[in-house]
Amino acid sequence: GDSVTQMEGPVTLSEEAFLTINCTYTATGYPSLFWYVQYPGEGLQLLLKATKADDKGSNKGFEATYRKETTSFHLEKGSVQVSDSAVYFCALSPSAGNNRKLIWGLGTSLAVNP
Amino acid sequence: GAGVSQSPSNKVTEKGKDVELRCDPISGHTALYWYRQSLGQGLEFLIYFQGNSAPDKSGLPSDRFSAERTGGSVSTLTIQRTQQEDSAVYLCASSVKGAAFFGQGTRLTVV
DSSP: OOEEEEOOSOEEEETTOOEEEOEEEEOSSOOEEEEEEEOTTSOEEEEEEEOSTTOEEEETTEEEEOBTTTTBOOEEESSOOGGGOEEEEEEEEOSSSSOOOOEEOOOEEEEEEO | OOSOEEEOSEEEEOTTOOEEEEEEOOTTOOEEEEEEEOTTOOOEEEEEEETTSOOBOTTOOSTTEEEEEGGGSOEEEEEOSOOGGGOEEEEEEEEETTEEEEOOOEEEEEO
16 A cells, blocks of 8 residues: 655754655555654644646755655755754555545654754 | 644553543545654654545554544544553654645643
């Protein structure tokens, strides 16, 4: 069945460092792909999305490119801030079948130190 | 309202009691999810409603858990005979075109 695998955390970076959080997926067809963020003590928020191959989602300085050839949707940010400390979840929405429920990665915790 | 609304925001209950958690999704969203999240953990899928289709109940951890969605809108998650291991944050999300929008959750504490 469909699945999402994302790199294990925690990830600890210094402010202004480059961030990559890897996400790969297994799915039939062309799923939609998402990154969600959960800041401490808050609910999950949609961060960015991409709905077809080669699409790039971007928001708040974060980017992720839908790579069909490598079945990946890695999250990147060029210069992280302390306020980016959160848990990041990769997810996919299947494009085929009767059950289109979202499939989630386990989450990656990011801590950014000043 | 503009977003997904969950109530109550906090619930403390005694072991063995039944609880009902409510979710008001975003108007027009046909899909609705319930998840559970324990402290520092990922999302545990509970149940998924999509339009008029039979719900996907594959994530419900036991027969003490049930959920319904009336009129394709409001949903209620019911936990019967609560146990201490049921303590968690229960999240509801509604969805359109695949993207899910979450409520703030109900923090359930079973004492």
